[in-house]
Amino acid sequence: MELNGVRVSRETQERLQHFASLFQKWAKTINLVAPSTIDDLWQRHIADSAQIFQLHPQPAQWVDLGSGGGFPGVITAILLAEQAEGHVDLVESNQKKAAFLRVCLRECEARGTIHAIRIEEASKTIADCDVISARALADLDMLLDYAASWAERNENLRLLLHKGRDYEREVAKARGRWEFDLVKHNSVVERDSVILEINRPRRRN
Helix, strand or coil: CEECCEECCHHHHHHHHHHHHHHHHHCCCCCCCCHHHHHHHHHHHHHHHHHHHHHCCCCCEEEEECCCCCCCHHHHHHHHCCCCCCEEEEECCCHHHHHHHHHHHHHCCCCEEEECCCHHHHHHHCCCCCEEEEECCCCHHHHHHHHHHHHHHCCCCEEEEEECCCHHHHHHHHCCCEEEEEEEEECCCCCCCEEEEEEEEEECC
16 A cells, blocks of 8 residues: 555554544544545545655654644554654544544554643643644644744754645744744645645744
């Protein structure tokens, strides 16, 4: 099996397939994603989420903010499962979604932990972070606010963020309060989407 042109093992394929079946089951009673996108689950959500890990495939301590239906946090945790190290802390304050995420991690043998807390509280609970991911969560300016405490503790912090066609406006707004190194990666799944790689974010004086 290939994801975005990258071959994955049979074990990873089985984990992803099991996640997809769990998702389809739970999505009948919980609003995990927009209903109109469920029929395109593999391309629109699983392959799209896999891009995040594929940009940083080495072992790392991940924090996934607003994990919702598991994108990209659960997919990252599944892809990490075959590595010797690395872990994903998934932050989701909605209790029903957090319960779904716990079942996914357990049954898919993925390497992650669920934190059913507000994003604003996450940096007090999760000490270490190398990479932050988020998908359809908030403007870049707010995401950098969420990341600020981890950035203070790790000068090499990296953010990998899914963004749509309006990303340039978000970047311009964020640069009013923040300095950061930016790399734009065009999505290989969604033509009008990008993944913004933000390195070394720091507040402007």
